[in-house]
Amino acid sequence: MNALLEMQGISKHFAGVRALSEVTFTVEPGEIHALVGENGAGKSTLMKVLSGVYPHGSYDGAIVFDGEERRFGDITDSERLGIIIIHQELALIPLMSIAENIFIANPPGRFGVIDRGAVHQRTKALLAKVGLDEAPDTLVTDIGVGKQQLVEIAKALSKQVRLLILDEPTASLSEKDSAALLDLLLEFKAQGIASILISHKLNEVSKVADRITVLRDGRTVDTLDCRDGAVEEDRIIVKMVDRDLEHRYPRREPQSEEPGIGEPIFKVSDWSAYHPLHGERQVIRHVDFEVRRGEIVGIAGLMGSGRTEFAMSIFGRSWGQKISGRAEIEGREADLSTVRRAIDAGLAYVTEDRKQLGLLLAEDIRKNVTLANLPAVASSQVIDDLQELRVASDYRSRMRIRSHSIYQETGKLSGGNQQKVVLSKWLFTDPKVLILDEPTRGIDVGAKYEIYCIINELADAGKGVVVISSEMPELLGICDRICVMAEGAFVGEFPAAEATQERIMRAIMRKGEQRS
Missing domain, CATH: 3.40.50.300 (P-loop containing nucleotide triphosphate hydrolases)
Incomplete structure (x- = not known):
């Protein structure tokens, strides 16, 4: 032909x-x-x-x-x-x-x-x-x-x-x-x-x-x-x-010694939120949720289940209205009423839309890495160019960001490297809890593996990590525990050893049957 x-x-x-x-x-x-x-x-x-x-x-x-x-x-x-x-x-x-x-x-x-x-x-x-x-x-x-x-x-x-x-x-x-x-x-x-x-x-x-x-x-x-x-x-x-990926996901063995999985580092109780435009519509319904120090917790659910809305409402009330509930970080009540206060309390949120909400695509890597924590590279409210250079160079090396320099325009990086820049930006705030919303969307398998390794390293350093993903094999491959969300509420929870795609879907479907 x-x-x-x-x-x-x-x-x-x-x-x-x-x-x-x-x-x-x-x-x-x-x-x-x-x-x-x-x-x-x-x-x-x-x-x-x-x-x-x-x-x-x-x-x-x-x-x-x-x-x-x-x-x-x-x-x-x-x-x-x-x-x-x-x-x-x-x-x-x-x-x-x-x-x-x-x-x-x-x-x-x-x-x-x-x-x-x-x-x-x-x-x-x-x-x-x-x-x-x-x-x-x-x-x-x-x-x-x-x-x-x-x-x-x-x-x-x-x-x-x-x-x-x-x-x-x-x-x-x-x-x-x-x-x-x-x-x-x-x-x-x-x-x-x-x-x-x-x-x-x-x-x-x-x-x-x-x-x-x-x-x-x-x-x-x-x-x-x-x-x-x-x-x-x-x-x-x-x-x-050009290499044999014997496993799609890096080995995940939570440490029994410190820092390991420990006491709860982040907890929300009776958390509710209503739609930002339709005030009569409750989207998040009295949610109780916690993540422990050194733990990777996955949130599974279908499109429209409320996963992203829940995460954004927690992160400085970035989404929703009439938000209520109590949040604690390291056992103390946390003020999450604004994005700045949420960051100061130790919370970071990597958005699912890195191009529109996570990055300044027209700016270089250096500017994006330091964006969420400018006071750390400033002296008397003036950016210290040399300090900014040191920080961006350090994260470029640590996160293995492939670029010709830290001055490369972020919008010209591949999707995987853009995601590493977003992660660098939030890691520079030194968060206690990191929420990752669809962290590998639009990223190839090689870059995914690198992101998974970074997530493991964060947990091993004692951070609390929350992963929201539409890919159930991903959650099963990297998480210690998986919570299942449907219609704005958690409807199931499984330790990694007991979780399967079938059990997760069954929990979601049961919620639908109860509603009908």
């Missing part, structure tokens, strides 16, 4: 740093071809070359599409041929309607006048193709992330897509929405539309991909054919990280 796309010997450098080296990559008509690799392996760079974000002349090598060499000057050139890329950060305008978002660049009309009727009808037809029954005039801000992802795909279909590129499309989706999106890709495949799927979720990749290409350090390592049988995840991982 003739390839729809051939990328031949693609090389790309940034300021002397090699991002891609002689990469070869092909896609056949109607194929779902997965592209995997660690953060920084070159996946997104390769796709930006393909889509024209990096124009011809800024890289070496050739792009052949439909049997002809193509030289894209920008993204509009690739879109004219039906090559459409959907980035992890969706390019939708929240306060515009679905129809306006889909046809913002090229609305149907005559003589410069937009045909509103045609926009409405074509939007309805496109939404039907992706399985959405929302009205075309619905504002994007009023629909969930999973539906927004489908709007992006409908937008791609409006451009007569032939090759659809999806960069981490399920990173922020629930299991149900993820499954629906993968089913949609299979439907497109049946219609002859080819897809390139970039994902760190190897179980999803194995489910739908016809072939899997592995990139490592900007080079093509291997292409695995899945059409004759599923490829084991461990085989993919070994290709990605």
